[in-house]
Amino acid sequence: MNNDFLVFDHVTKRFGALTAVDDVTLTINKGEFFSLLGPSGCGKTTLLRMLGGFERPDSGRIYLEGRDITDLPPDKRRVHTVFQNYALFPTMTIWDNIAFSLRLAKLPKAETEEKVDAILDMIQMTEHAWKYPDQLSGGQKQRVAIARALVDRPQVLLLDEPLAALDLKLRQHMLIELDAIHDQVGITFMYVTHDQGEAMSLSDRIAVINRGHVEQLDVPAKIYEAPSSRFVASFIGDTNFFEGTIESVEGDYCVIDVKGFPRIKAYNDKNLSTGQKVALSVRPEKIRVTKARPAPEKGASINVFPSVVQDIVYQGVYTKYWLDSADLRISALKPHSRFLLDQETITWNDPVFVWWHPDDAYMVEVR
């Protein structure tokens, strides 16, 4: 009926008056690392739970390798979940935890042992095999939870905010490890997170979910650089919005009249015509801050506006500035690719210039 690997076909789920998932249609490819990214309460976990068999959609179907799995109970689908709090069985050893699904499948004993030992080796937990879950650290529990869900090679592995309970350092380490595990096992991963950094660094594709529907489904770079909506632009990374009316169109570019910012020039990626209202997103790292007025590049005109530094946060790798220009507060990132102390320092209340190239802005909303 459907040749795609995993399909959500017009799936809707309501909880009372709340529509948690609103007519979502998604296609996920085999072997893909697919992320559902969105703020808490956006419906991403409900989508995952419907795939796991813990919730039944009110309407719509879910197909896995052409088979309708919508009404199957959790134990009848080869889809395993890595739960947010790991949900390791506290009364069983690590070894028994991992062997759980194999024993249920009534695998021969030798085969079970072989598989469990192999996956323990893969996650480098062999020496902890006979410990109990509460004797492990957070990162170790995480690895065991992944191993337990992967050991009988499910069709899809679901990960429900698996790194949320770990500290930053460990999270970064586990990101790399997760990526390596995915490459090694070649199983389709479906990853739920509200952390855009995790989703960006791991995923082949990301579906940005907001209020129960898919805002944008694309590769990470597209999601970041070409957000489909104002929500996506602000949820993934920081950005500055400039709202105004198209004043004139000149070839591929247009000039936008924004209150307090006369004549912002931007690439006309939406093919707009004069008089239309538009919101422009400019990422902080695309905006440069200098004390001297930049010399115009040859052939192209850049957007330059005078501004005053309001706040500075030094981060080592970069410095973040908040600047006031007209009525707007602009945020800008200045990367320190050269030794910082050799440069002219910009400090609080300095009059400066902010400037960016017309190609570096993106239109996110047209009205």
Next chain:
Amino acid sequence: MMKMNPLRSRRAEWLVTLPSLLWLALFFAVPSVIVLAFTFHGHTPNGGVGEWSLSTWRELVDPDYPVIVWKTIRVSLEVTVWSIVLALPCAYAIARMGRRWRSVVAGAIMLPFWTSFVVRVFAWKTMLHPDGWLQACYLAFLRLRAWAFGWLPGCGGQVDPASSTILDSEAAVVLVSVYTFLPFAIMPLYTAAEKFDFALLEAARDLGAKNFYAFRKIFIPGIRQGLISAILMVFIPAIGSYVIPQMLGGTNCVLIGNKIFMRAIQNRNIPHASALATLMAVSVLIPIACAMWWRRSQSARDRKRLDAETARLMTGGAS
């Protein structure tokens, strides 16, 4: 944080514990020793305690007693099994309820305790009376069974209302004991189930387990502590049960508690009653000792297994 002198805190600990310690010494330890001492005395015809002698223990060699002790243990075990079987799904259901319903139902379970225990047993006596409606239902059930399965060997025969009474039977004692002790089984199980992480059942389902398998392999071991308490909470009072067999068991269900009463009040033989009480206390202590031994051996086994496996891996890695 306030720093505390270790000596002073030690003294404070003693001061706090002392009242309960004294209470237990005065009203538990001393009487226990006295009861034990009585067993090594004879008795006087007017109900007093006689000279030091082993005669009481010698009298205890009565073929009736092993039968009664065994019957007491058997009935108590039966009561325990029924109570746990009924309490488990109940505790599970309460723990899965919403917070508000939970306290309502938990309160309802404790409600019978607002009425005197003896009054409740009396109520059962009325309900189980041969002219009562429960007896009528029971007879109807027996007649239905005889009518439906009477042709099968062993199931047939005429129903005789005179010999098929619930009252004054072991069944009545078990029934009312289960009714009485059920809350004591539900409460520790519910307390354990409330702390149980139900996401674990979802995880088990997710990994391919059916509902009942997950309940058996994940939920039951998960509330093991509560299960042990529930078993002890039912088994121990059931062994010491006196009122229920006295009022509902008639002559068909005389347990050790009733025998002690008989010896102490009717025969006015205090040393003999003391010896029986000692016998009963020992039979109560055995299951506790077993439970404790089992727990200790379990953790020792786990530790040994961990050590052995780690050693195996270490040497395996070295070679």
